[in-house]
Amino acid sequence: MPQTVEPAAEREAERPVRAPVTEPAPRRRKFPTPYLLIAPALILLAIVLLWPIVQMVWYSLTSFTTRNLLPNQPGPAWNGFAHYQSLLTDPEFWAILRNTVVVCTLMVGITMVLGTLVGLLLHKLPNWFSGIVALGMMLAWATPALSASLVFRWLFLPERGLVNVALDGLPDWLVGDGWLEYNWFLEPLSLFSILITVIVWQSFPFVAVSVLAGLKSIPHELYEAARMDGASAWKAFWNVTFPMLRPLFALLLVLQIIWDLRVFTQLYILANSFQNKDVYLLSYYIYQQGFSASPANYGMGSAIAVVMTVMILAVTAYYLRIMIRQGETR
């Protein structure tokens, strides 16, 4: 690309304006201008984001550690597929992978169902009321991940957190006792429950507002017709709403999966340490290998990153299919 840029600049300077006026067709032949325009963005993307993806694959096949970053040290040594081999035979990794998949599935599932229900609800409520509810949801949506995680940690804090205090105030026959001192952040089940709550809290508004926008685009007659045919609300949803909004749902699903697979900040605050491997998710594991383990194991971290990227790319392929079908690439 960079080679084509140089002559392009000169030719562009020679006849800048006339071409589009006389006939639009020559634009097709006049390659330089568009390449000149995308060049800065493309070069930056290539250096900052594309090259590291290539590097990541390469590092995962080497024994790259902090030592190799020191001056006057040899580069990382070729290591073959040793990292992948040890990953695949490591029950710890499989547990983390399984947790990631389960937690992500729950996050996405709950977010989609809750978001859709809320979208339907907003559609049914009168405008003034749904406007207020939507405004409230906007607050949840806009809260930075870090602030949200800190608030939830404070809500579920042993001894003084509001949730613990409230659960302790409830009669023991209903919820059991010992809630006041209960530490939610030690065991995977309770920690992941809070993590899922934070993520759902932050992401359902986006789904709800998107679904609401979609619902408004469906002609009202379709529902009246369905009602005349004796369809229940349930049937109307599956036979009218869902087919009409299928592309939207597919897109929301893909975006949610990708956003929830990468969750890091929330876990970083909620778990608040790297000591308990039971509460790791893939992204957390990558960071731990690269920046918290001593010595840092860049090779192993990259291998995990490759696994995660492959998962993401599989979902992205589906996303691309939707986009291409909708003509977004045209």
Next chain:
Amino acid sequence: MTATDDTTRPAPRERATGSAEAGGAGRSGRARRRGTTRRLRSVPLYLAGVAVFLFSVFPVYWMVITALKPVGEIFTRDQTVFPRTPTLEHFDRVLNGQLIPGVNFWQFLGNSLFVTVAAVAMGAFLSLLAAVAVARFRFRLRTTFIILLMVIQMVPMEAMIISIFINFRQLSDVSGMQLLGNLSGLLIVYTAVSLPITIMMLRGFVAAVPKELEEAAAIDGAGPWTVFWRVLMPLVAPGLVAASIFAFITAWNEFIVALTFLGRSTDNYTLPLTLSYYFGRFGTEWGPIMAASTLLTIPVMLFFLFVQRRMVSGLTMGAVKG
């Protein structure tokens, strides 16, 4: 689409019955009773709406309220939903004290503002150029470029964090510039990260500007730069604002890159990093932590209200149209 064909047909029938009902409004007893039933039936809907509202708002409310409570009301089992004696002491401590020894809040705010605003400005400029290319020209690598953007947008920073870190260390060595431990590396990464979504959002706005306008200006003797600044820019500006705010929010909230790039260089910390650092060292000081969280949230909230609608359409890009 087939649903449309099958189900629109009975619609006229429905309209006919509807008017018949309206005509018989004189027998109001039954109609009124039906209205009451309908209203009663919508009560659960309203309750559900209230529940959703409370669920959404409560954590934010709790954050702000905790920030306004005196220490005595935070360090107790007796948590109240309203502060008994609201105080600004925590905000005062965050704004005027030192969150990290030797550095005060304003410096961190300055770091955050500088890196986000500069990244957004550079990103907006580069994106606009690319968006013009994609929207206005047909060229061989165009589709490849668009697909590349979509893929890059999806591969998360969390997966690439190790290789990006090493990449910037090597770039520092090669160029002789210090890119880690200060804001320059962050600036470059945030600019690059903002590009894909900004280009995709701007593309639609550029395409919506009628080509004839530019051609008319060109006939009147305007050079390409004049056309760009005087014709295209004013029309694309709303999209540029929306995309920029979107990029601003992303960069403002960004955490993991700042965490790895800045390391122990606390002078250069951005606000999220400061907050996390403070939480790590003074994990029990919930008053200041919540006050700082509130301060971190406010700019995002304001921007959010501003671009809310465009945000949805920008992210789902045309899917709503069906």
